Amino acid sequence: MSNQVEKALRFRALHTADNSFIMPNPWDIGTARLLADIGFEALATTSAGYAFSRGLADNCVGRELVIAHVAEIAAATDLPINADLENGFGDAPEVVAETIRMAAQAGAVGGSIEDSTNRAGDPIYPFELAVERVRAAVEAARGLAFKFTLTARCENYFLGKPDLTDTIKRLQAYQEVGADVLFAPGLKTRADLEVLMRSVDRPVNVMMAIQGSDLGQSQLAAMGVKRLSVGGSLALAAFGAFMRAALELKNSGTFEYVNHGALSREMNQIFRRLNSL
Numbered sequence: 001m002s003n004q005v006e007k008a009l010r011f012r013a014l015h016t017a018d019n020s021f022i023m024p025n026p027w028d029i030g031t032a033r034l035l036a037d038i039g040f041e042a043l044a045t046t047s048a049g050y051a052f053s054r055g056l057a058d059n060c061v062g063r064e065l066v067i068a069h070v071a072e073i074a075a076a077t078d079l080p081i082n083a084d085l086e087n088g089f090g091d092a093p094e095v096v097a098e099t100i101r102m103a104a105q106a107g108a109v110g111g112s113i114e115d116s117t118n119r120a121g122d123p124i125y126p127f128e129l130a131v132e133r134v135r136a137a138v139e140a141a142r143g144l145a146f147k148f149t150l151t152a153r154c155e156n157y158f159l160g161k162p163d164l165t166d167t168i169k170r171l172q173a174y175q176e177v178g179a180d181v182l183f184a185p186g187l188k189t190r191a192d193l194e195v196l197m198r199s200v201d202r203p204v205n206v207m208m209a210i211q212g213s214d215l216g217q218s219q220l221a222a223m224g225v226k227r228l229s230v231g232g233s234l235a236l237a238a239f240g241a242f243m244r245a246a247l248e249l250k251n252s253g254t255f256e257y258v259n260h261g262a263l264s265r266e267m268n269q270i271f272r273r274l275n276s277l
Contacts, residue, residue, distance in 0.1 A: 003078075008109040008146040011042055011080035015149065015181065015203045020221035022208075022228045025084075027053050027235045029076045033274055036077035044082040044112075045073055049235030058232070059118050063089035067102045074107025082110035082149070087118060091125075093136030100140040100148070110149035112183060113137045115170065116159060123159045127166075131173045138178035151205060152179035157186030164192055168199045175202050181227065183207075190215060190223075197224045207231045 014021050023042045026032035027049030035043055048058040050069050061069075066085070074081045083103040088096030096113055103111045115130040116123055125133065134152045141148040152174035156167045171182045183205040187193050193215075197204060203226035208215070217228055245257035 004104075004107065004109060005146040007078075007080040008148065011082070011109045011149055012147050014041055014080075015226055020217060020226055020228060022217060022230075023082060023205075024230050025049060025232065025234060026073060027232075029072055030271075031234070031238075032073050032076040034270070036079050037270065037274060040079065042080040042082065043073065043077065044229050045070055045084045046232045046235060047084045047086050048232030052232070052235055052239060059086055063099060063102070067099075067106050070103055070108050071106035080109045081107060082112065082151070083108035085111045085113055087114045087116050087125075088133065088137065091117070091129075093129075093132045096133045097136040097140035100137050100150070101144070104141075104144050104146075104148055108148075109146065110151065110181075112151035112153050112181075114153040114155050116155040124155060124161065127170065127173070130170060131177060134174045134179055135177040142178070149180045150178070151181040151183050153183040153185065155185065157184060157188070159186075162186075162188075164195060168196060171196070171200055175200055181205055185231070190219075193220075193225075194223060203227060205229055208233075 021041055023044050024035050024040055025044045025046035026035050027046055032043055047061070047066070050066070051058045051061050054061060054065075066089070070081065070083045083106075085099050085103055088099045090096065090099075100111060113134060115125045115133070117125055124130070138150050141150045152171070154167045154170045154174070156163050167184050171184060175182060179202065181203045182200050184196060185207045187196065193206070204224070205227040206220055206225045208217070208220070208228045208230055220228060241260070248254055248257050
């Protein structure tokens with residue numbers, strides 16, 4: 001537990017430092033260890049990346065496997081781990097609270113809870129229930145033996161409901177019940193993000209790969225954004241390269257893809273070094 005306490009304090013400190021930080025999203029032990037070796041200060045799991053690695057669609061894995069995955073990633077490095085806990089794996093606030101406790105037990109020092117229902121016809125929880133779910137997550141986090149950083153996500157834009165007024169109303173309510181970090185993935189414009197930043201007083205996470213390539217870390221930091229994640233985009237980059245290589249083999253019978261991949265020798269050297277530490 002003492003190591004987890006130290007990780008939790010380091011993670012909290014990143015959110016209060018003067019500069020912003022990038023928190024990339026590995027999807028297995030190998031990518032977690034590579035990102036740690038590159039020098040990132042914290043990592044986050046990705047529900048999409050992990051689901052794809054298991055041959056499943058996003059949000060189709062289930063809580064037991066997700067928590068086991070969080071435990072694997074948390075044990076893979078000494079970095080603080082923020083868990084993508086989707087919508088908490090249940091509608092009821094008490095289920096969400098239990099998910100937070102399970103993630104903490106697995107080694108995470110932070111985690112995010114979404115207000116999405118995973119139901120196509122009714123994708124966002126009603127306002128009052130959404131707030132109660134975040135409140136339950138916060139109370140569960142505060143009951144832990146260390147400072148778990150709770151991120152509340154509003155999924156409006158991510159799910160095709162570009163309602164900035166409702167998004168801000170929800171994030172302000174999540175802030176009021178104690179969320180430590182606020183996150184509205186899918187915002188598309190600098191103007192909308194600027195309005196959001198003026199409307200809340202908690203650290204804000206931005207998903208860089210979704211937000212738009214014209215907004216890099218320096219621009220977002222200048223706007224006051226504290227934390228930047230990349231969601232499943234690293235996994236998608238890897239799967240994209242894999243699919244292009246496989247299609248080249250199938251359609252052309254050529255092997256040009258080998259000129260663009262990592263070298264086996266280099267990868268062996270990296271992992272031998274990491275395993276000797």
